[in-house]
Amino acid sequence: MKIALIGYGKMGKAIEKIAIAKGHEIVLRTNSQQPLEKEQLQQADVAIEFTGPETAYHNILKCFAANVPVVCGSTGWLDALPAVKAVCLEKHQAFLYASNFSIGVNIFFEVNKRLAELMSGQPQYNVVMEEIHHTQKKDAPSGTAITLAEQVMDKVIRKKIWVNEATEQPDELSIISKRIDPAPGTHIITYTSDIDDITISHTAHSREGFASGAVVAAEWLKDKKGIFSMKDVLSL
Template identity: 45%
Template structure:
């Protein structure tokens, strides 16, 4: 499969190295901030799928170009969720395929399932307070992370007392606090803790490297090659597990 990459930061370079090492696919175009005009090049158009790990303010404009050329688009960029309805409409309008995720690690997507299960168990356990902690490298621009927001929204959907999440501490029992930590060299860690005066229940996912994120985005591209529709990677993982 011929793949085009949009974004050549940590994730773009990791995807490139995995594809070169495995020889299963070919990267035909890499778009960075230095060659944005190449989105219109014949080389870019020759790709069978496009993986985007760029900037949140570029997601919609990138999608317009990719979907107009009937290419499946895999979006790993975070921080653009306020535009998700617009992107879905764009996908439907072009009869295209988009797979998006706050995190393309299959381990994290299993962690999402654990979070849902635990949140359902704790629905009526009001003696427990809840908090989310996320830790990433100091270069990460968005806080809280997209993964933390996904975890928070899932908990909010199952705990009727919560009305929203907040970034940082909160004295309001109707707000779910997310604490963002930035440490040099950290890859990614997320934990959910339920605390009472007597004990703590917690679950945690810690990434040791970015390989699983990159492999997940490639898996999504392979799956999307003949598909139409707007999918979260979590949906894709569940469909693959059922097949």
């Protein structure tokens, strides 16, 4: 499989290492400062986009214009996600977005949803979240933390909105963001009461889990049309 790497930072290089080890070919490596040329993109069977909130939207549209399926892991741009999905369907393209490509994290998402469902009828418990990442992480809270928070609020309806700070408001879900080196990523959800606490957490030991999942997603997306997620890739 021929892969275009859009975003050649630490994550892009980790993806490259795994992709090459699996026998794939990297036909394009570009960072956010380099223009994406249609002719270059068309050499690829699939593009993997890991840049940032300033460039992700336009990069995805350029992939669609080149008729190249795109796997996107950039965060901080999701206000434009509905527009991207509309273009994808209109142009009959393939798009897969995930706030986190780690297989372990995506299983953790399912655990989080189930626990939130169980706790929805237990108002004596307050729920709080904490996420820890390296100091070069551009956005806070992380895309993974936002996904987890939205899953909680979908089930625990007494929480109406998440806030990126400690809060005592009963309708607010607190997400505490910490930036510490080295820290590839930790997410902790705690339900606390006067009697006891229930905590679930996921800790990444390296970027390899995220990078490996992105390559698996790209392999799965090749030759497909439509809008997908890691739930589709992993049959969750």
